[in-house]
Amino acid sequence: MSDDMILLFGVNHKTTPLAVREKLAVGNGYEGPLQALHSITGCKECYLLSTCNRVEIVVVAQAGSQVEEAIATLLFGDSVAPEQRQDYLYIYRNHEAVHHLFMVSTSLDSMIVGEAQILGQLKEAYRHASEHKCTGPILNKLLHKSFSVAKRVRSETRIGASAVSISYAAVELAKKIFGNLEDKNVLLVGAGEMAELAAEHLVSQGVRKVVVANRTLARAMDLAKRFNGSAVSLDELFSQLEQADIVISSTGAPNIILHKKDVKPIMQARRNQPIFFIDIAVPRDLDPELNDLDNVYLYDIDNLQNVVETNKSERDKEAVKARRIVDEEALKFEHWIDSLAVVPTIAALRKKADEICRIELERTMCRLQHLSPEEQKAIEKMAMAISSRLLHGPVSFLKNESCKEQDEVKVEIIRSAFDLVDNN
Amino acid sequence: MGDTSYFLFHTVLVVSFLALVFYGIYFVTQKKKIRTLARWTLLASGILQTFYILLRYLQTGYTPITSQHETIVFFAWSVTWAYLSFRWRYTVKNFGTLISILIVILLLIAATASRTITPLPPALQSWWLPVHAGISVLSYGFLALAFCSGVMYLLQEYELKSKRLGYLFTRLPSLDSLDQLNSHCLATGFILFTLGIITGSFWANQAWGAYWHWDPKETWSLITWFLYAAQLHQRFSAGWRGKRAAIMAIIGFAAVLFTLWGVTYLLGGAHSYVR
Numbered sequence: 001m002s003d004d005m006i007l008l009f010g011v012n013h014k015t016t017p018l019a020v021r022e023k024l025a026v027g028n029g030y031e032g033p034l035q036a037l038h039s040i041t042g043c044k045e046c047y048l049l050s051t052c053n054r055v056e057i058v059v060v061a062q063a064g065s066q067v068e069e070a071i072a073t074l075l076f077g078d079s080v081a082p083e084q085r086q087d088y089l090y091i092y093r094n095h096e097a098v099h100h101l102f103m104v105s106t107s108l109d110s111m112i113v114g115e116a117q118i119l120g121q122l123k124e125a126y127r128h129a130s131e132h133k134c135t136g137p138i139l140n141k142l143l144h145k146s147f148s149v150a151k152r153v154r155s156e157t158r159i160g161a162s163a164v165s166i167s168y169a170a171v172e173l174a175k176k177i178f179g180n181l182e183d184k185n186v187l188l189v190g191a192g193e194m195a196e197l198a199a200e201h202l203v204s205q206g207v208r209k210v211v212v213a214n215r216t217l218a219r220a221m222d223l224a225k226r227f228n229g230s231a232v233s234l235d236e237l238f239s240q241l242e243q244a245d246i247v248i249s250s251t252g253a254p255n256i257i258l259h260k261k262d263v264k265p266i267m268q269a270r271r272n273q274p275i276f277f278i279d280i281a282v283p284r285d286l287d288p289e290l291n292d293l294d295n296v297y298l299y300d301i302d303n304l305q306n307v308v309e310t311n312k313s314e315r316d317k318e319a320v321k322a323r324r325i326v327d328e329e330a331l332k333f334e335h336w337i338d339s340l341a342v343v344p345t346i347a348a349l350r351k352k353a354d355e356i357c358r359i360e361l362e363r364t365m366c367r368l369q370h371l372s373p374e375e376q377k378a379i380e381k382m383a384m385a386i387s388s389r390l391l392h393g394p395v396s397f398l399k400n401e402s403c404k405e406q407d408e409v410k411v412e413i414i415r416s417a418f419d420l421v422d423n424n
Numbered sequence: 425m426g427d428t429s430y431f432l433f434h435t436v437l438v439v440s441f442l443a444l445v446f447y448g449i450y451f452v453t454q455k456k457k458i459r460t461l462a463r464w465t466l467l468a469s470g471i472l473q474t475f476y477i478l479l480r481y482l483q484t485g486y487t488p489i490t491s492q493h494e495t496i497v498f499f500a501w502s503v504t505w506a507y508l509s510f511r512w513r514y515t516v517k518n519f520g521t522l523i524s525i526l527i528v529i530l531l532l533i534a535a536t537a538s539r540t541i542t543p544l545p546p547a548l549q550s551w552w553l554p555v556h557a558g559i560s561v562l563s564y565g566f567l568a569l570a571f572c573s574g575v576m577y578l579l580q581e582y583e584l585k586s587k588r589l590g591y592l593f594t595r596l597p598s599l600d601s602l603d604q605l606n607s608h609c610l611a612t613g614f615i616l617f618t619l620g621i622i623t624g625s626f627w628a629n630q631a632w633g634a635y636w637h638w639d640p641k642e643t644w645s646l647i648t649w650f651l652y653a654a655q656l657h658q659r660f661s662a663g664w665r666g667k668r669a670a671i672m673a674i675i676g677f678a679a680v681l682f683t684l685w686g687v688t689y690l691l692g693g694a695h696s697y698v699r
Contacts, residue, residue, distance in 0.1 A: 158454075161594065176584065179598035271663025274599065291585060295666045303587045310589065 004044065004063055006138065006337075008097035009071050009089060010056035013111050016088040023079035024055055030128035033074070038134050040070045045136040047129040047143065049104075051121045053111055058101060060138050094337075098142065099330040105146035106153040106322055107160075114159040114315055119150045142333065149329045156325065159318040166194075167201040169307040170278050170299070174202065174246055177276050177297055181205045187244035188212045189237065190251030191223045194280045198248050203227055211244065213237055215251070241266045241275070248278045249285040260289040267293060278304070338407055342398040345411045348420045349394060353387040394418070429483060432476045433497075433539075437531050440469040440500075444524040451521045451595060462520060463511075469527070470504040477501060486544045487554035489561060493537035495684070498558075500530035502565025506609070510569065516605055517597035522572045552627035560620030564680055566613030567652070571677035573605040574670035581667055603665050606673055610659070614652045621645055640691035641683065648679040 011021060030048060037046040037057065042065020049056045057075065061067045072085055080088065092100045103109040107118045126143045129135050135143070154160060171181075178184055184207050188195050191214045199210055210229030213236065214220035220231035232240055234251075241247065241263070251257060258277075267275075272295050279286040279300040291298040299307075361383055365376060394414055398407075414420070446462035449455075477498065480488040488494040507523045580596040583589055624642070625635040636642060655672040658664035664672075 155455075173584070176580070176593065176596075176598050177600065179600035268663075272665050273663070274666060294668065297584055299587065306587065307589055 004138070005061045006058065006094050006097045006142070007061055007067070007071075008056060008058045008092040008100055009068075009075060010054060010100075011075070011088050011090070012054035012056075012109070015090060020080060020088060021052075021055065024075060024077065030125070031132065034129060034132045034134050036074055037071070038132070040067055040074070041065065042067045043071075045139040046134045047126065047139050049122060049125040051118070054104070056101075056104065058097065058139065058142070060136065095330065095334050098333050099326065101142065101146050102149045102326045102330055103323075105150040106326055107150070108153075108319055108322055108326065112165075113319055114161075116154075116160055119147065122150075123147065138337070141336070145329065145333055149326060152329070153322045153325050157318040157321045159315060159322050161314075161318075166280075166301070166304045166308060167198045169304050169311070170198050170248075171201050171205055173297070173299060173307070174276055175205075177274055178245060181207050181246075183208050184245040185209045185211065185243055186229075187240055187247045188214075188223065189234070189247060189249040189257075189285065190214060190253075190281065191219045192250035192252075192280070195248045195250035196223060196226075198278065198280065199227060202246060207246070211240055213240060238262065238266065242269050244275065245273070246276045246278070248280065250279075250281045251285050252281070253285055254283060256287050257285045258290070259287045260293065263287075263290055263293060263296060267295065280304070339399075341407050342411060345414055345420065346395055346398055349391060349414065349418060352418065352420060353391055357383045357387050426483070429476070429479050430539075432472065432479060433535070436469060436472045436476055437528075437535060439465060439472055440524065440528050440531055443469050443520075444528045447518075447521040447524045451518055454595070459520075462524075466504065466520060466524060466527075467508060470501070470508055473497065473501045473504060484541050484544070486549070487558065489553070489557035490544065490548060491538070491542070493534050493539050495557075495561060496530055496534040496537065498561045499564055499568075499684075500527050500534065502562045503527055503530065503568045504565075506562075506565035506569050506612075510605070510608070514601065514605065514608075516573070516601050518595050519572065519576070519597065519605070522576060523569070526568060526572060547631055550627065550631065552623060552630070556620060556623040556627050559616055559623060563613050563616030563620055564684065566609045566616065567673075567677055567680050570606050570609035570613060570673040573602045573609065574673035574677075577602040577606065577670035578667065578674075581670070599666065603669065606669055607659060607665075610652065610656060610669075610673065614656055617649060617652065621649060640687045644679070644683040644687050644691075648676065648683050651676045651679050 011024070013021075030050070033048055033050075034046065037043060037048065037059065040046075040059075042062040043059050044062055045060040047058045055075065057071060059067060059071065068091065072089060073082075075089070076085055100109070105119060105122050107113060107115055110118055122143070126135070130140070174181060174184075181202065186199055186202050186207050186209070188199055188210065191212060203210065210224065210227035211232060212220040212224040212227075212229060213232045213234050214223070215234050217231060217233055220233075224231040237258070249258070274295040274297065277286050277290060277296065277298040279298065282301060284300055286298060286300070288298065288300070290296050361380055364379070368376070368379075371379075394417075398410055398414060400410075443462055443465040446458055446465055450458040450462055477488060480494065480497075489498050503523065504527055507520070511520070576596055577599060579592055580599055580602065583593040583596070584599070624645075628637060628642075629635045651672070655664070655669065655676060658672075659669060
């Protein structure tokens with residue numbers, strides 16, 4: 001058992017271009033690849049994770065078996081020549097494999113550090129593997145551990161707390177102004193791609209209505225249809241501003257289209273309901289002085305970028321903490337694996353002791369037929385007690401945490417001292 | 425009974441302080457478990473305060489809102505229960521932190537004031553005492569909540585306008601929830617405040633023979649009343665909200681504090697048995 005290896009094979013967005021990743025043989029579906037993996041000789045347990053950013057395989061391989069070549073072939077199929085594979089593929093063994101898996105589950109290895117999606121994908125992948133009976137005691141423990149490490153990182157660090165893209169930053173700001181976005185109206189001024197993206201995020205937060213104002217009405221209608229909204233021409237901008245709560249501006253206009261003096265009367269008409277302007281146009285559409293008005297909040301693209309940058313540096317700080325947790329948990333898992341080495345020896349020791357007790361008791365009891373059942377019980381009990389008290393010493397010697405590195409030596413000593421037969 | 429009362433007051437102090445500590449830890453760490461703990465501790469503090477006031481009532485034989493100590497304890501009680509009643513319906517992120525600071529400050533001031541029981545002056549021996557004083561101080565509780573929401577609003581607005589979005593930004597609630605809180609507390613507080621003045625003038629008529637005396641306390645109550653009335657009027661007619669409403673809530677509360685303490689110590693007058 002102790003000689004089995006945990007191996008992790010993978011390609012991800014850092015090592016491998018998308019063009020190669022999409023050609024991988026295991027790209028679609030879990031069933032086929034899992035069965036193929038399981039049938040490789042020497043592969044005792046296996047598991048496969050496949051997402052758009054990574055494909056990873058974890059196997060528990062029998063000592064001395066040559067599974068690496070077979071798995072690499074399975075992973076790449078014919079899409080990549082064997083000599084090119086090592087450019088893309090990373091292989092981690094034992095401790096590194098455990099560590100890497102934890103890095104993945106905690107999203108520290110993700111493209112966007114801190115995103116929560118990966119954990120769901122990991123659980124899904126595990127479900128497939130266990131349904132096809134590909135996992136065993138080690139991978140079950142390892143994967144469950146990877147989930148709990150991810151949970152621990154989430155609760156002990158603030159890694160997933162802040163927005164790291166412009167659209168998310170806009171949503172986050174809107175929430176701090178309006179609290180609930182559900183009864184809010186969004187006005188898109190100009191129909192640029194960025195505006196569309198930001199609007200998409202707001203719609204996913206459940207805003208009530210989207211209105212698109214554009215110079216060409218046809219494009220406005222196209223976009224409005226996507227959000228089940230309505231389209232207006234740019235001339236109606238001022239009257240639309242009376243109802244809008246969040247305004248995303250992205251016209252290609254060379255000059256400012258909305259001045260402070262225009263918005264001031266609108267605020268009165270709105271009875272000072274707060275309004276959030278997001279100006280993602282370059283050059284800017286909105287007068288920077290709008291921000292000086294009460295209940296008006298204006299963020300331009302640079303402001304949003306700054307928010308994102310601050311959040312990123314905050315996140316990097318949290319990632320350091322998260323990494324420490326991963327290191328710690330990987331080490332703990334390694335200890336668990338190591339303890340497996342002494343478990344069979346302890347079992348063998350107990351088995352031998354029980355055997356001796358049984359034989360000796362039988363022999364003695366034959367000659368003590370005149371004893372009452374209670375007395376016989378008492379003698380049996382005594383024999384068991386002696387054997388277990390005798391074993392207490394060697395068992396705690398094996399379990400002793402202080403000299404973990406010498407587990408193999410300890411096992412050797414106990415095995416020869418107690419004359420245990422090698423049968424596992 | 426004196427010993428019990430002494431002990432109970434200190435328990436109230438300690439429990440309220442614990443609530444503050446838990447809310448403080450929650451503010452820094454944002455761990456939900458701590459928040460739950462803080463809420464229960466504050467509730468416990470509210471219940472203990474109630475017991476303390478009841479005990480004081482049994483000891484003195486009259487509604488304990490006459491001495492400085494009693495008034496401030498009742499004030500703290502009003503803030504606590506105004507918050508708990510509000511909390512029951514809305515959640516305003518981290519609002520409890522500010523409230524528990526205020527409660528602890530009030531209780532500390534109460535702790536320094538004399539706790540000796542003096543016989544009730546004949547002028548105060550009336551069932552108007554619990555009605556007038558109780559309603560007035562309860563209104564201060566709600567107005568104190570409006571004040572706290574005003575402070576938080578200004579902080580959060582500054583974060584948003586300055587675009588720095590630092591430590592406080594994530595921890596403070598949304599502007600909208602603070603503005604709602606302000607409007608709710610203002611309305612409730614104002615109604616109670618008005619009732620306090622009306623009951624006071626009835627009592628004045630009964631005790632002194634006239635509804636209104638232009639006693640400094642009455643004058644300042646009226647000034648405060650006008651400040652809040654103007655605020656309410658502007659909010660509901662001209663749509664004053666946000667920053668202006670927050671500033672007005674802070675100014676209004678300053679007037680409340682002056683009416684409660686400033687008048688008694690600086691200007692004197694017929695209300696000055698409340699020392």
